[in-house]
Each structure stands twice: as C-alpha cells, then as structure tokens.
Amino acid sequence: MRHLSEKSQKNSSSSVAFWRQWLVFAGLVLTLAAPARAELVIEITRGAVKPIPIAIVPFGWAGPGNAPGDAAGVIRSDLFGSGRFDPLANEDMLERPARGVDIDFDNWRLVAVDYVLVGRLEQIGDELALTYQLFDVYGARQVVADSLVLEPRELRLASHRVADAVFEAITGVKGVFATRVAYISVSGRPPERTYRLIVADADGNNEYVLLESAQPIMSPSWSPDGRQLAYVSFESGRAAVYVQTLRTGSRRAVSDRPGVNNAPAWSPDGRQLALTLSDAEGNLDVHVLTLLGNRLVRLTERRSIDTEPTWSADGRHVYFTSDRGGAPQVYRIAADGSEDAPERVTFEGNYNARPRVSPDGRYLAVVHDDRGRFRVAVQDLESGALQVLSDGALDESPAFAPNSAQLIYATRREGRGVLETVSTDGLISGRVKSVGNDVREPVWSPYAR
C-alpha cells in the first residue's frame, strides 16, 4: 500500500512493509490458524452524548464486475463502533457522489450531517487505487484527502486507514482502527481444555491463532514495533516466558528458570523485558532481562508478592503490584536497579493492582477494588486523582490503545469471559461480543511502524 498524494505520508512506507510481512506470516501459519470467522464483534453500549453526524457515501467503482469490497461499509462500521460518530443511513442520502466536485452541499445540510466522506476505487493493473475526500458540510471545504495504491487483499486494512485519517481529522485524536488486539481464548472443560493465543484486527476480523495448548497461556505483551509477542506458557508443565515473532511464527523461551517465570512486559525501546521470577523460597520479585546478552537485574527484594511489572512511557521506571504493605498496591522503582526502595503510587482504596501506563505517560490504569467489586480505574499520574471507568464485578487486565484515548479490558458476563472497551475519560463504552469461548487478557498492539 502506498500513497499517491503528498499528504499524510509520514507513516506509510515502513508500515506497508510491516503489513506485507504480517500477511505473509498469516499465510504461513494456516496450519495453526482457525477458520477466519470473527470471534469478536464490537457493540457500543454507551456512546458520546452528541455523536458527530457524518455521511459516508458508498464508494464508486471503476473496474470489471463488482467492487472487490465495501470500503465505505468498513469505514462506517469503524466510525460508528468508536461511539463518537453517528453515520447517516445510505437510504437517507439524497445523492451519492464519488468525487468532491460532484457534491451539492445543500443536499447534506438538509439531512443535517456535519461531514461527508466520498471516495472511489479503481482497478489499475493488478492493483487498486483508493481515493477519498472528507468535506466539512457547513464550511463547504475539504478537510482531508488522500489516494492509496494497494493490492486487492489489502482493501480492508486500507479502509481502516481511511477511517483513522477521518477520525483524526475530525476529533484531533489519532485513530486506532488499523491496529490489532492479542488475547487469550479458552474453550472446553477439564480435562479437555484448550488455551489459544489469538491476534485479530481491532474490529475483530482476521483472527489468527498464534499458539494453541492444553496448558494455560497467559500475559501476552506486544513488542514496541508490533512484530513480536512475549507471553507465558505452561506447555512444559511449568511457567516459562516465550517470545514469538509474528511474521515467521518462530519462538524461543527467554526465561525458563525453576519456579515462577511470569508477567513479561516489553520496555519502550524493545531491548528489555520486565518479568517476575521466584527464588528458592517462592518469593516473587520483579526483574529486568536484557534480551541481547541475557543479562538479568533484580529490582525488588522482599518477602512480598512483587509482580505485574509495566514500564513508564520514558522507560526509566517500572511500575508493579506489591502486597508489601498488606494489601496489593502499585509501586514504582528505577528500571536500572539503582533504587533500593520503591515509591508507592496508589493510595485510594485497599486494592490497586495490575498497572499499565498509557503510551502518552499521563495515566496509570489499574484494577481497583470498588467496594468489593474489581473494576478498571485510571489514575492521573500528575494529580493522583483516580477515576473508576468500568461497572462490572470482575473487571481485569486493562490495556491502553496506542492513542491513549481508549482501553480494552476483560470481564465476566453470564459466567463467561468477555472483552469490553471504555474511553479513558469514561464517557464511551463498548462490548466486544464473542462467540462461545472465554476470552481474556486483551492487549492492544502499538501502531504499525
């Protein structure tokens, strides 16, 4: 996929390589991959008070036969699923232009939309050209436009990229429709349980099973370049931390010591993993493993449970859960091992655990005991103010989207593990509908680079 115009080319070329590699990988692991039925479908349970009215006109097609896909449909579904937009139904459109010059803005003012997106697909040899233009209806001016050249199989991804561009142009927040989510899916009852590590597009499509095991798999963590996942697998009969490259499917055990090898978390520079190891007495402590050279530094030394490490956005500190004060709370310590005593970070309530720092460094997401219910909360790292975002009883494993504006987390509904999303300001929430299996431990990929 490449851009034709000069606009918005900043993140294109290497991401093309990334997605090409991803698609190649997807081909290689077909033996492992389940059929590509969507296990997850996103449904908004609480949207913005005033979602932005927008018209996404069905795209024109210039080529033989039918269009190879419904780009406008994917974009509409993305924007609607964000909870921030109210797309106009196709049957309410008074005209269906494919180019900006053909738009009669009065026709769009009449149906009270603020924005209108038009576009067209053209066949050019073996490739497709996807051109789009977004207009501000009341100002009658073009907001953003671009033209992408892609292979037909990249159409869905290209459509997500258009949705990202529209979302950013209107809200000022970078879109995350072209990202992915990794999660754990569990099916069956003992002794026939199956644990799967799955990666899917952020909208639930294109699922691939990266690992399938009769023993537990847990704690997936993306490398900052989005090309690898670290996770814990009990396949050998005990916990070990593995790193798997998505493109090739190849993997290696990076920590397989006696006792606990758990909770891997990639450093922002991709060179280190924070993880939890136990000593001979079974005490859990947070360590930092430098992947190249296999150097290990122990950060904590207490007879407490010290675990669930995560990195500060600048990579200088590691946040972790510890029950050293009695109940679990979040602490922070220098990532280079230079500090003896960590600093306590959470103070509200008697239980705050499983910290995750937003990519912009502003917020700390935790699991917070809200009067006997475990809920997702975010703490403003500057002011210290804590806000509870979810309303379940067993909400866990919050993970930030790469734009820091949204979280995905796991909870239980009707006795089953499901995933839900919530905006970091708590105003918009959604449910990720899944079929049958217990799904848990979602982790949002970084932006493709």
Add this chain to the structure above:
Amino acid sequence: MNKRLILTVLATAFVAAGCGPKRATLPEYEDTSTEVSGSGSDSSSGSGMADSSIRSRGFEEDSVATDTADALIIYFEYDRAEVRPEYADLLAAHARRLSGNSGLRLRLEGHADERGSREYNIGLGERRAQAVRRLLLIQGASAGQISTVSYGEERPVAFGSTESDYEKNRRVELSYR
C-alpha cells in the same frame, strides 16, 4: 503417644511456615501448649519430643496414615496461604510417605480463585504451594523430592463465581510422580 502434643508442635510449625502478615489463626491449639509440655512423660525438651513423637506415631498408625495420604488436595482461605490445622494429619502422612521412599517425587500445584489479578494470583498460588512444601520438609521429606508450580487462577476446578466455587479453587494439589 500424646496426640495433643503432636498437634501443638504441628500448629507451631504451621504458623511459622505461613508467610505474609499473620494472624493468630490457631488459638485453641496454641492455648494447650503449656498443658501439653507439662503432661509429657518424657522430660526432654519440647522440640526433641516433637520430632520423635511424629516419627513414632508414623509407625504406630501406619494403616490410618495410608488412608489419610490418599487425600491429595489442601484448601485455603481467601487471599491467605497459611495451611489450616485440620490438614496436619494429612501432611504428616505425606511427609512420612516421602521420607520412607526417597525415590518418590511430589509436585505441588498451587491455585487461586478468580478474584484479584491473574499474575498476583500466580504469586498467591506459589505462596500456597511453598507453605505446603515447608511443612513437608519440616517433617522429613527432602527438598529434592518436592517441586512446586503455580497456576494461579488459570486452572479452576469449579467454574462459577460463588463462594462455594471459590473455596474449591483455592487449593494446592499434591501429585506424585
């Protein structure tokens, strides 16, 4: 042999083997300590008596102990890793089985209920497995015979979200190899 004495010594060992913040969870056994040490016919020190008591009891009550050692699960209180005193006989029997057969290997699998975060529960399961391990070592099993693994909340046996489900999931399973 004096059964109360055995319980007293074990109770002490159990409390000592627990970790993290402790409460006096075994008052009825602790309260008997004075009475027990005074009533023993052997005049040697308390700890010496305790060791010999446990060993001799093993020989005397072997058939009972074999039955006891067939139980392979120990249950725990919420967010706690202290072994409850009701498991004293069970663990004594397993310790005897291990010390009497050095080729025997035991794997202790620690588990937690679903409340609390997953990786913290790995820590809790490990703590529980280690608490059982220490009690077996104190009573004569050797370190090389026992391995531990924590599954946290990843391998429940009860799948509901009621207190009775949670009770069944907070456990250490003993698995002989």
